[in-house]
Amino acid sequence: MDTTSCGKRFLYLTKFINKQHVFAFIPARCKSWSCSSCRRIKARVVQSFIKKNFVDEPLWLLSLTYFHKDTPELAWKGIGKTVNRLLTYAHKMNGEFKYIRIVEPHADGSWPHVHILVNKPIATTSFVKLVTSWGFGWSFHSKQISCNAGAVYLSKYLSKEWPAGTADLLRTITKTRIVSASRCLGAIFKKESEWDCIRYDEPSEHTKFYYNSIVNYLKSKGALYIISKKCCSGFIIKSDIYVSIDQISNIDEPYIWIASDTYDYEWYPDGLQQDFLNDWGRES
Numbered sequence: 001m002d003t004t005s006c007g008k009r010f011l012y013l014t015k016f017i018n019k020q021h022v023f024a025f026i027p028a029r030c031k032s033w034s035c036s037s038c039r040r041i042k043a044r045v046v047q048s049f050i051k052k053n054f055v056d057e058p059l060w061l062l063s064l065t066y067f068h069k070d071t072p073e074l075a076w077k078g079i080g081k082t083v084n085r086l087l088t089y090a091h092k093m094n095g096e097f098k099y100i101r102i103v104e105p106h107a108d109g110s111w112p113h114v115h116i117l118v119n120k121p122i123a124t125t126s127f128v129k130l131v132t133s134w135g136f137g138w139s140f141h142s143k144q145i146s147c148n149a150g151a152v153y154l155s156k157y158l159s160k161e162w163p164a165g166t167a168d169l170l171r172t173i174t175k176t177r178i179v180s181a182s183r184c185l186g187a188i189f190k191k192e193s194e195w196d197c198i199r200y201d202e203p204s205e206h207t208k209f210y211y212n213s214i215v216n217y218l219k220s221k222g223a224l225y226i227i228s229k230k231c232c233s234g235f236i237i238k239s240d241i242y243v244s245i246d247q248i249s250n251i252d253e254p255y256i257w258i259a260s261d262t263y264d265y266e267w268y269p270d271g272l273q274q275d276f277l278n279d280w281g282r283e284s
Helices: 036-053 072-094 125-136 147-159 167-174 206-220 272-281
Strands: 010-017 020-027 059-065 099-105 112-118 139-145 179-181 196-201 226-231 234-239
Touching: 020 206, 036 099, 036 147, 036 179, 059 125, 059 147, 072 099, 072 112, 072 125, 072 167, 099 147, 099 167, 112 147, 112 167, 125 139, 139 147, 206 226, 206 234
Parallel strands: none
Antiparallel strands: 010 020, 010 196, 020 234, 059 112, 059 139, 099 112, 099 179, 226 234
């Protein structure tokens, strides 16, 4: 995790799973496309989404680039509406299809362009004429591609650093969605959480404090079941006994803590929030 841009604050989360209490104290992510750490994680989510929803299907990758005739700001303001009109037209001409589209800036750092992954060859002659007449005629490409290659291509575009320029500012001002997909595919990024957030802290040293305090408290109460894992500067614990944040937060000096037993550690390169919590949250 790139802690210089993300993960400086920490969340204390709890959840009840299969008659067991789960506690997590993890770095919080801003989840912004402007953040180099979160951008890479979100790109991997998109890659998994594509592989799940387009597996074993013939796919076409379309790349649409603007004429530079107005201003970059006008292009960013209108790109969502224009692409939606094109896809609506393609639906009328070709019937239903699935797609996922992403927006990224040109190498000059100002103008946007679009990549669309679709499971039908929608680039007909009439479609290409619309692409040109609606401002995307500077460069237009369509090629057949495998599901795996399409997932890798789009995630590569999403994860790479944006060039210096005004694109990120214009994206923020115009509230342009970087990734969107067919309604039939559902949400790419789920906003709901089954975890209860109990506490929000600044210092990273609290990670060790809470981790050891909770484990020691559970041991003192005679918990019969304790599984503890630590990674990515955070921790997660499962126990048959519940421990309230108030029961461990009344220690005057959080930086003085008693080392607990050594447990098995595991490393999750995508971070706790994306992989670790999801894996534990699916248990039943």
